[in-house]
Amino acid sequence: MSLAPTPTERIARARADLRLGVPVVLSGGAGAALIAAAETITPARLAALQQIGAPILAITARRAETLKARAYDGDLARLRLPGDADAAWVAAVADPADDLARPMTGPHLSDRDGPADLHRAAIRLAKAARLLPAALVVPVPDGPAAAAAHGLTCLDLAETEGLLDALSPLDAVISARVPLALARDARLHVFRPEDGAEEHYAIEIGRPDRGIPVLARLHSACFTGDLLGSLKCDCGPQLRAALAAMGTEGAGVLLYLNQEGRGIGLANKLRAYALQDQGFDTVEANHRLGFEDDERDFRIGAAILDKMGFAAVRLLTNNPAKVAMMQHCGIAVAERVPLKAGENPLNQDYLATKARKSGHLL
Numbered sequence: 001m002s003l004a005p006t007p008t009e010r011i012a013r014a015r016a017d018l019r020l021g022v023p024v025v026l027s028g029g030a031g032a033a034l035i036a037a038a039e040t041i042t043p044a045r046l047a048a049l050q051q052i053g054a055p056i057l058a059i060t061a062r063r064a065e066t067l068k069a070r071a072y073d074g075d076l077a078r079l080r081l082p083g084d085a086d087a088a089w090v091a092a093v094a095d096p097a098d099d100l101a102r103p104m105t106g107p108h109l110s111d112r113d114g115p116a117d118l119h120r121a122a123i124r125l126a127k128a129a130r131l132l133p134a135a136l137v138v139p140v141p142d143g144p145a146a147a148a149a150h151g152l153t154c155l156d157l158a159e160t161e162g163l164l165d166a167l168s169p170l171d172a173v174i175s176a177r178v179p180l181a182l183a184r185d186a187r188l189h190v191f192r193p194e195d196g197a198e199e200h201y202a203i204e205i206g207r208p209d210r211g212i213p214v215l216a217r218l219h220s221a222c223f224t225g226d227l228l229g230s231l232k233c234d235c236g237p238q239l240r241a242a243l244a245a246m247g248t249e250g251a252g253v254l255l256y257l258n259q260e261g262r263g264i265g266l267a268n269k270l271r272a273y274a275l276q277d278q279g280f281d282t283v284e285a286n287h288r289l290g291f292e293d294d295e296r297d298f299r300i301g302a303a304i305l306d307k308m309g310f311a312a313v314r315l316l317t318n319n320p321a322k323v324a325m326m327q328h329c330g331i332a333v334a335e336r337v338p339l340k341a342g343e344n345p346l347n348q349d350y351l352a353t354k355a356r357k358s359g360h361l362l
Contacts, residue, residue: 007159008168012196014153015129021045023150026122027143028157030115034146035122038094038134043087046136052146053138055081056111057093058119060133063290064110066096072112078119078137080109094134096288097271100278121157124164128197130265133290167299168195170307175204182240183247191304198258202304203243206251213312213334215252217242218301218322220259223266232273233350237342242316245337253310255301262286263295281353293358298322302329318360 005013014024021040026033034049038057049055057079064070064077071077079093092098093108122135140146147154175189180203189202208214219242225235239254246252261269268289275285283293302325305313312332315323316339323333340362343351354360 007156008163008195010153010155011125011128011160011163014125014155015196017153018125018129018131018135023049023152024125025140025143025147025152025154026118026157026160027147027154029117031118032140032143032146033118033122034138034140034150034152035118035125036136037126037129037131038090038136039126039132041087041090041136046087046090049136049138052140055136055138056119057081057090058116058123058135058137059093060123060290062287062292063094063096063134064108066099066288067093067108068106069108070110070112072110073116073120076116076120076123077108078111078116080111090134090136094132094290095271097274099288117157121155121160121164125160127264127291127295128164130268132268132271163195167297167303168193168197170194170200170300170303172307173199178203180243180247182243183252185250189308191307200258200300200304201256202308203254203256204308205243205246205249205253208251208253208310210309210311213314213332214310215246215249215316215337216305216310216313217252217254217316217339218257218298219254220257220262220296223260224269231344231346232276233347234342238339241339241341245316253305253308255304257296257300259296259300262293263297264289264291276350281357282350283353283357294321298325299329302326302331305331318362320359320361 017024018037021042023034023036059077061071061075069077119137122137123133126135127133144154170191170193173190173192175187178186178188180186183205185206187204190199192199219239222235224230225233226239242254260266272285312334314335314337315333316337323336326333351362355362
């Protein structure tokens with residue numbers, strides 16, 4: 001039996017490397033390239049990349065729209081670095097924090113020839129690492145040789161694309177009784193993805209009958225709302241209202257999914273908050289960062305429900321996308337149960353934007 005890491009394990013390594021500022025190698029398709037996350041690139045590593053070749057900065061079409069750069073590849077733009085580009089320039093293009101104070105004058109020159117598969121995969125890896133969706137890409141003639149020469153993680157493009165698209169299998173780790181203030185008869189279940197990503201949790205209230213639709217909620221982690229009582233969102237009140245409803249009914253299951261900030265991570269969520277302070281709404285802020293409106297994967301919730309033996313739910317949600325994904329994944333939604341809680345003067349505009357732009361039924 002080989003001790004070598006599997007493709008899934010190499011992707012986990014690559015995510016960690018990118019967060020540390022260490023480049024990784026992507027090989028396959030039309031060639032190979034060294035890639036580095038724009039957010040964590042240092043002056044020294046940028047200089048090392050420039051000694052190997054001419055880096056291209058890959059950004060999403062959402063970010064390109066803000067910068068008035070041409071996204072010839074549809075979903076992304078491949079920007080050439082100007083001759084005097086340094087790590088600060090890379091950071092400014094990737095991060096919109098100072099767009100208004102220091103507007104990018106450009107013009108930003110975009111490549112339009114050749115395939116963009118490696119650049120697309122680089123952005124997806126940066127997203128998977130919960131970093132800003134921007135990456136430096138430097139072509140190399142031989143990917144495995146470049147990885148060996150520099151001691152870097154090497155990924156095969158075909159394997160990477162398939163694994164990033166697929167839902168990682170979830171393993172049940174442990175469950176234990178945890179009496180809650182809102183539901184005394186509760187058990188907490190921990191589920192761990194095999195790809196090394198964040199663990200997810202299920203709070204089972206009572207002993208729900210698997211033969212009938214269970215009262216259920218898919219709740220995405222919100223550190224600021226759930227723990228700090230933030231008034232910018234309605235997450236904390238929704239969490240407690242859902243648990244209270246299950247406690248009153250005597251049965252239910254709340255899935256606590258570690259997809260902070262609609263799947264972009266806490267740091268990026270706070271970047272979005274900073275942009276909201278500049279006058280942008282929640283959707284506009286995500287787009288300026290380079291993300292879509294919602295980057296969450298609700299398939300995780302369906303997989304956990306299936307693993308726990310639930311085939312049908314009465315779903316506590318205001319989000320039709322959750323209902324659609326449950327049904328798409330084979331979990332019957334017998335009823336959508338509205339969950340309206342937590343509106344206050346400081347989040348009214350936020351909730352209105354979710355209803356107007358994201359289709360939430362509020």
